[in-house]
Amino acid sequence: MSKRSRDPAINKLREVKAEAESLGIPETIINGLQAVDDLATAREDYCDSKTSTASEPMAALIKDTLEHPWQNVYEEGKTAWNITPRMMSGNLEGYVLKFLVSASKSKNVLEVGMLTGCAALGMAEVMPDDGKVVTCEIDPYLVDLARKLMDRSPHGKKVEILTGPAIESLNGLAKKNQKFDFIFIDADKPGYCDYFNICFSELLAPGGTIAMDNALFGGKPYMEDSPPNEGVTKFNNMIVTRKDIYYVLMPIRDGIMLIRRKEDMNGTV
Numbered sequence: 001m002s003k004r005s006r007d008p009a010i011n012k013l014r015e016v017k018a019e020a021e022s023l024g025i026p027e028t029i030i031n032g033l034q035a036v037d038d039l040a041t042a043r044e045d046y047c048d049s050k051t052s053t054a055s056e057p058m059a060a061l062i063k064d065t066l067e068h069p070w071q072n073v074y075e076e077g078k079t080a081w082n083i084t085p086r087m088m089s090g091n092l093e094g095y096v097l098k099f100l101v102s103a104s105k106s107k108n109v110l111e112v113g114m115l116t117g118c119a120a121l122g123m124a125e126v127m128p129d130d131g132k133v134v135t136c137e138i139d140p141y142l143v144d145l146a147r148k149l150m151d152r153s154p155h156g157k158k159v160e161i162l163t164g165p166a167i168e169s170l171n172g173l174a175k176k177n178q179k180f181d182f183i184f185i186d187a188d189k190p191g192y193c194d195y196f197n198i199c200f201s202e203l204l205a206p207g208g209t210i211a212m213d214n215a216l217f218g219g220k221p222y223m224e225d226s227p228p229n230e231g232v233t234k235f236n237n238m239i240v241t242r243k244d245i246y247y248v249l250m251p252i253r254d255g256i257m258l259i260r261r262k263e264d265m266n267g268t269v
């Protein structure tokens with residue numbers, strides 16, 4: 001069976017196909033189920049192929065992240081958890097972020113949850129020389145690795161890493177009254193509501209935009225048996241009760257929710 005998809009409909013389809021095979025259902029039906037799976041995969045691949053290619057340092061960062069011996073470093077106790085490169089934003093989502101940062105002419109960007117620096121470096125690539133990406137990461141192993149991977153690019157110098165629990169870093173930035181034009185939140189999902197609240201009320205510059213990654217979270221938020229008060233589902237349910245924002249959930253990869261203050265958009269759309 002192929003690796004698990006982010007789309008629960010495809011995973012369900014694969015289960016049904018496996019069951020059909022075990023029941024000896026006619027081959028035409030099995031082939032039909034496989035054709036649906038292939039079409040869904042082709043859609044993702046097509047989007048990738050119709051997206052600009054990564055810069056050389058970015059391509060190298062992505063390759064090195066994919067090939068890193070994550071299992072070994074975890075077993076050696078170097079990382080806090082067994083990291084999977086699927087956590088990485090990648091080239092397609094990276095370009096979505098680049099477009100948002102570049103179209104908004106953002107000069108100060110904040111990221112919550114860095115991994116190996118894919119999104120951080122990507123956003124830095126489209127920012128002016130005096131632009132800055134501040135990114136928060138809890139795992140010291142990732143901080144060292146990302147620093148090395150990003151510093152192979154001339155844009156790496158625009159990225160400042162804050163090591164430690166994101167909530168502490170965000171509180172520290174708020175105390176210093178720092179403001180950001182664009183904020184990308186992509187760390188632990190139980191922290192989403194807290195990260196959003198402090199980012200929205202303290203750190204977002206006037207006219208700024210927040211992007212929350214994994215808003216579809218593998219389909220969990222819209223599955224019937226999904227607990228409403230956990231992680232991304234809780235966050236999504238909280239967002240729709242707010243009267244002071246506009247929001248849109250874009251079904252790109254695992255879902256990206258964009259959020260802006262109503263006062264920044266009223267009369268401009």
Ligand SMILES: C[S@@+](CC[C@H](N)C(=O)[O-])C[C@H]1O[C@@H](n2cnc3c(N)ncnc32)[C@H](O)[C@@H]1O
Nearest residue numbers: 087088089113114115118119138165166187188
């Ligand atoms: C999905 S990955 C981020 C992917 C990254 N934005 C990219 O572009 O590839 C989530 C990251 O958040 C980090 N993280 C998890 N909990 C955290 C916390 N409480 N504070 C800071 N970082 C955290 C993880 O170590 C991991 O590197």
